[in-house]
Structures are given as C-alpha cells and as structure tokens.
Amino acid sequence: MKKKILYTVAFLFCSHLLVYGQQVKTKRPGAYFKLAEKEFGDQRYTYAIPFYSASLKSGRTNDSLGLLHLADCYWMVKNYDSALA
Numbered sequence: 001m002k003k004k005i006l007y008t009v010a011f012l013f014c015s016h017l018l019v020y021g022q023q024v025k026t027k028r029p030g031a032y033f034k035l036a037e038k039e040f041g042d043q044r045y046t047y048a049i050p051f052y053s054a055s056l057k058s059g060r061t062n063d064s065l066g067l068l069h070l071a072d073c074y075w076m077v078k079n080y081d082s083a084l085a
Contacts, residue, residue, distance in 0.1 A: 029058035
C-alpha cells in the first residue's frame, strides 16, 4: 500500500514538472528586438544587424518589421546582397 502511494506521488510530481517546463516562454526575442530598435533609431546599423538576426531566429511575433529593418540596415552598410535576401 505504501509503495502505491509513493509511486503515485512521484508520478504526479514528475508530470507536474514536465507540463510546467513546456509552458515557460522566453523573453529573449523581445529583448533582442528592443535592443535592435534602439540601435536602429541611433543609426548604428552595424550594431543592429546581429540583434535583428537573433530576434528573427528566435521566432519573434513582429517578424515583418524586424525583417524590413534588417534589410534597411544591410542597405545602409552597403551590403546589398544580404539586403535582397
């Protein structure tokens, strides 16, 4: 009887951790996008490029604006091939 209770408690504890682990969302893409927007606003295009790239790779919800600004950054630093892609 004690083993059944122990196994049940252990199972419930482990299943709770698995479900909670899947619901955690990271705020990192938003932070990258915010840093990129700051650099873009200060006209520091070379510094904004890695932040926009990281934000887009992380699955940011505002992809169209980030992609447009990334292309503008590449255009301003005269990297025309990357601006087209």
